[in-house]
Amino acid sequence: MTKKKKVCLLVGVLLVIAGLGLFGFTVVQGATGFHSRFISIGLDDDGELGLLSLHDDWEVKAPVDSLVSAVEVSSEVTPDQSSEVADSSSSLAGGGNIESSETVLPANGDIRELNLAVEYAEVKVQPGKAFGVTTRGISADQITVTNDNGAVTVSGGQQEWGRFDDYEVIVTVPSGVKLESVQGTMDVGDVEIERLNAALIDLKVETGKVSVEETTADYAVAVCTTGEADLSGSFGTAEIEVVTGKADFEGTAGQLSISCTTGEVDVELLSSDYRVEATTGSGVIEINDQEVYDGYAAWGDQSAGNSAVITVGTGDIEVETGRH
Numbered sequence: 276m277t278k279k280k281k282v283c284l285l286v287g288v289l290l291v292i293a294g295l296g297l298f299g300f301t302v303v304q305g306a307t308g309f310h311s312r313f314i315s316i317g318l319d320d321d322g323e324l325g326l327l328s329l330h331d332d333w334e335v336k337a338p339v340d341s342l343v344s345a346v347e348v349s350s351e352v353t354p355d356q357s358s359e360v361a362d363s364s365s366s367l368a369g370g371g372n373i374e375s376s377e378t379v380l381p382a383n384g385d386i387r388e389l390n391l392a393v394e395y396a397e398v399k400v401q402p403g404k405a406f407g408v409t410t411r412g413i414s415a416d417q418i419t420v421t422n423d424n425g426a427v428t429v430s431g432g433q434q435e436w437g438r439f440d441d442y443e444v445i446v447t448v449p450s451g452v453k454l455e456s457v458q459g460t461m462d463v464g465d466v467e468i469e470r471l472n473a474a475l476i477d478l479k480v481e482t483g484k485v486s487v488e489e490t491t492a493d494y495a496v497a498v499c500t501t502g503e504a505d506l507s508g509s510f511g512t513a514e515i516e517v518v519t520g521k522a523d524f525e526g527t528a529g530q531l532s533i534s535c536t537t538g539e540v541d542v543e544l545l546s547s548d549y550r551v552e553a554t555t556g557s558g559v560i561e562i563n564d565q566e567v568y569d570g571y572a573a574w575g576d577q578s579a580g581n582s583a584v585i586t587v588g589t590g591d592i593e594v595e596t597g598r599h
Contacts, residue, residue: 387425389448391459391466391478393418395433396442400457401469403447411443418444432464531583539590542583547597550579555587562594 386406391398396413408420408429418431433442448454448471456475459466465484468476476495478485485497490508497504498516505523506513513528517535524531525543533540539558544551551574553560560572574596585592 385425386422386427386448386452387455388427389446389454389457390426390428390430391446391457391461392428392430393432393444393459393464394461395435395463396444397465397467398429398444398446398459398461399467399469400446400448400471402450402471405447405449407447409445409447411441411445413442413444527581528583529581531581533583533585535586535590536588537590538587540585540587540592542585542592542594544581544583544594544596546581547575548580549583549596550575550577550581551583551585551594551596553585553587553592553594555590555592557589558587558591560592560594563596 389400391400406427408418410418413433417433418429421428421430429444429446432444452472454471454473456477457468457471457473458475458477459479461480461483463482464480465486466478466480467484467486468478468488468490470489472491474493476487476490476492476497478487478496479498480502481500483499483502485499485502485504487495487497487506487508490506491510492508492513493511495506495508495510495513496516497506497514499520500518501520502517503521503523504515504517505525506515507523507525509526510528510531512530513524513532515522515524515533517538519536520538522533522535522538522540523542524533525545527545531542531544533542551562551572553562553572555570557570560567560570562572562574572592574594583594585594
């Protein structure tokens with residue numbers, strides 16, 4: 276082979292190697308860097324042009340400026356969505372409304388009554404050392420607390436359900452105090468009363484849940500248009516009304532009245548001294564494990580000290596008595 280042909284062949288080989296090297300450089304550069312191999316060419320011992328050696332060199336890192344942020348807002352996001360992402364980011368960073376805040380009512384008199392008017396939130400009322408209001412998932416400035424001669428009103432709340440699963444307003448009432456009344460009306464939201472003592476409890480929710488747990492009251496009323504109403508404890512008179520949903524009662528009541536248009540009723544009476552009457556337009560009635568299908572069932576003696584009247588339009592009724 277002539278020297279000219281050798282040179283041409285060698286140049287062709289070098290071009291192929293250079294092309295592969297460039298391709299490898301491009302691929303690896305997209306990651307964290309690349310490792311290069313340099314080519315030495317020159318005249319060999321016979322005086323002909325040839326490939327003398329391949330040798331390694333340094334590793335090159337990709338510049339820091341080329342790194343992409345882990346959180347980006349797409350240019351296609353609407354203004355409302357953009358602000359939502361920004362709020363969510365600030366919340367995760369320790370800002371935003373998910374931080375707990377506290378509003379404490381000044382001690383300017385005894386607390387006799389508690390009135391609740393909070394929308395789009397879960398309101399919890401429970402005993403504590405002193406009266407106070409704590410918020411979670413909702414800013415304190417969205418809740419107003421007033422005290423009019425011992426009649427305390429907690430009002431405010433959200434305009435609608437938002438990003439977070441729950442907005443909580445926690446109200447503590449001094450332990451051992453019997454309130455004259457706990458009353459509340461909400462369009463949308465949940466109300467939960469725990470371990471209180473009151474002469475009157477009157478709670479109404481259009482859409483949501485009313486829950487009164489381990490509580491003592493002379494008169495208790497729980498009304499829910501769509502959702503669930505639960506009462507547990509000891510009551511002189513207890514009334515539960517649900518239009519669509521579920522009604523639960525556990526405890527004792529001198530007079531118990533439950534009505535549900537469409538749904539189900541579950542009652543556990545912690546005494547056997549009851550006269551129970553249950554009626555359903557369409558459904559099954561079960562009293563102490565005995566099932567009745569004709570729409571009406573009665574249990575107990577007419578002379579019983581306590582009475583329970585349960586009415587359901589469409590749905591089932593289950594009653595247990597004397598269970599502890």
